[in-house]
Amino acid sequence: MTLSKIVLAIGSLLLGVMIVLSAPAQAQTSAEFYAGKTVQFMVGYPPSGAFDAYTRVAARFIGKHILGNPTVIVQNMPGASSLQFVRYLQDQAPKDGTQFGMFNRGLMPKSVLEPKETGVDFTKFAWIGSMNSELAICYMWAASGIASINDLKKRSFTLGDTSKNSGGYLYTSILRSFAPEQAKLVLGYSTTGHIWLAIERGEVDGNCTLVTSLESQKPEWLTQKKVNTLVQFAESKHKDLPDVPTIFELLQDQTQKQAINFLIASEAIGRPIIGPPGLRNDRLVTLRKAFDDMMKDPEFLEHARKAKMDMDPVPGEKAAAIAAAIQNTPAVAVEVARKFME
Numbered sequence: 001m002t003l004s005k006i007v008l009a010i011g012s013l014l015l016g017v018m019i020v021l022s023a024p025a026q027a028q029t030s031a032e033f034y035a036g037k038t039v040q041f042m043v044g045y046p047p048s049g050a051f052d053a054y055t056r057v058a059a060r061f062i063g064k065h066i067l068g069n070p071t072v073i074v075q076n077m078p079g080a081s082s083l084q085f086v087r088y089l090q091d092q093a094p095k096d097g098t099q100f101g102m103f104n105r106g107l108m109p110k111s112v113l114e115p116k117e118t119g120v121d122f123t124k125f126a127w128i129g130s131m132n133s134e135l136a137i138c139y140m141w142a143a144s145g146i147a148s149i150n151d152l153k154k155r156s157f158t159l160g161d162t163s164k165n166s167g168g169y170l171y172t173s174i175l176r177s178f179a180p181e182q183a184k185l186v187l188g189y190s191t192t193g194h195i196w197l198a199i200e201r202g203e204v205d206g207n208c209t210l211v212t213s214l215e216s217q218k219p220e221w222l223t224q225k226k227v228n229t230l231v232q233f234a235e236s237k238h239k240d241l242p243d244v245p246t247i248f249e250l251l252q253d254q255t256q257k258q259a260i261n262f263l264i265a266s267e268a269i270g271r272p273i274i275g276p277p278g279l280r281n282d283r284l285v286t287l288r289k290a291f292d293d294m295m296k297d298p299e300f301l302e303h304a305r306k307a308k309m310d311m312d313p314v315p316g317e318k319a320a321a322i323a324a325a326i327q328n329t330p331a332v333a334v335e336v337a338r339k340f341m342e
Contacts, residue, residue: 029067030066030067030068030097030282030283030285030286031067031068032068033068033096033097033283034066034067034068034069034070034097034286035068035069035070036068036070037068037070037071037098038070038071038072038073038098039063039066039070039071039072039073039097039098039099039100040072040073040074040075040098040099040100040101041055041058041059041062041072041073041074041075041100041101041102042055042074042075042076042077042085042089042099042100042101042102043055043074043075043076043077043082043085043101043102043103044077044078044079044081044082044083044084044085044086044101044102044103044104045076045078045082045104046076046078047076051082051102051103051104051271052074052076053307053309054102054131054132054271054309055074055101055102056074057300057303057304057307057309058102058131058273058294059072059073059074060072060303061294061297061299061300061303062290062291062294065289065290065291065293065294065297066286066287066290067286067290070098075099075101077101081104081106081107082102082103082104082107083103083104083107083118083120085101085103086103086107086120086274087119087120089101089125089274089275089276090120090124090125090276090277093276094276095276095277095278095279095280096279096280096283097275097279097280097283097284097286097287099275099276100126100128100273100274100275100276100287101273101274102271102272102273103272103274105134105266105267105269105270105271105272106167106266107120107122108122108265108266108323108326109262109263109265109266109326109337111327112262112326112327112329112334113334113337113338113341121327122274122323122326122327123320123323123324123327124277125274125275125276125277125323126274126275126276126277126278126279126284126287126316127272127273127274127275127316127317127319127320127323128273128274128275128284128287128288128291128316128319129272129273129288129291129292129295129313129314129315129316129319130268130269130270130271130272130273130313130314130319131270131271131273131295131311131312131313132270132271132309132310132311132312132313132314133267133268133269133270133312133314134210134211134212134267134268134270135210135211135212135232135233135234135238135267136167136168136171136208136209136210136211136232136233136264136267137171137208137209137210137211137214137229137230137231137232137233137241137244138171138172138174138175138206138207138208138229138230138231139206139207139208139209139214139227139228139229139230140157140205140206140227140228140230141199141200141202141205141206141226141227141228142225142226142227142228143202144157144205144206146205146206146228146230147228147230148228148230149178149230149231149245149250152175152178152179152182152183152230153178153179153182154182155182156182156183156184157179157182157183157184157205157206158183158184158185158186158203158204158205158206159172159175159176159183159184159185159186159204159205159206159207159208160185160186160189160195160198160199160203160204160206160207161185161186161187161189161195161207161208162187162188162189162190162191162192162195163187163188164187167210168192168207168208168209169341170263170264170340170341171208171209171233172185172207172208173340173341173342174233174247174260174263174340175208175230175231177340178250186198186203186204192207192209192213192217193217195207196217196218206227206230211232211238211240211241212310214227216308229241229244230244231244231245231246231247231250232244232245232246232247233246233247233260233264233267234246234247234264234267235248235261247260247264248260248261255332255333255336256336258329258330258333258336259333259334259336259337259340260337260340261329262326262329262333262334262337263337263340263341265322265325265326266322266326268314268322269314269319269322269323270312272319273291275287284316287316288315288316288317291313291315291316292313292315295311295313
């Protein structure tokens, strides 16, 4: 046998071996892949607070809905309001579906406003779903006499907040724009609880926050009508706030509406769960179904109810569409939004 024929024969043999070895991996189902595996459900915050709490309850239940029933553990990766985790997921995490997790939704508009500083594009990630939606409101202490947006122009008023980096600062800024000459903002409160105490003492008149925060921490303020809700930041009215106008009902300018929508759209995906860019499609389908099934699981829902966790699931496909809409906001609207954040 000539040398060339020997080389050809060896090459054919090696090719055959490679095909045989690769075939099982290519044909491996998600159930086969996840069986016996340990999956990391990650979160961009330390072991405390709402994001960690939502992550831990999801990690407790989602494993039984993932084909192959892998073990699911929580991995905390705090830093820069979860941006450190998002960057890890983008640049370092394996693309096989063994690492995914939850991040701060507020990073989505920030990634458009500050693309160089943020360094991520949320349309590239694998969107698994969101456990709830959030609704921000602005309210005033009833004793202040301010009961509507129109009342803001009749007298001076003071709003309290923690800092310009807080989640409520955006909404506070928007509210102040309705009566800039009458508005005063006091920053420096260490927690929302301290703001509430200041409101009760009469040091400030109001604040902007999530309606779920008031419902869980200060329900008597709502039931006893101790506060007047002036505006809700959503396209449609909350079922418990039928008489409170949405921000879009109060604005006339179309560009302003686009800017506000850009800034608040991420609230519709309050507890977002994503996988890394480039995640295999079959694994994404598996994780999305597991998420959807978990959110219908009676045992999971009962556990969430007892823990007073609001659940309003958003499927992965819809969450991805919201991310795309934020990313593709017209530049002129983004610039208007930037002014609201000043």
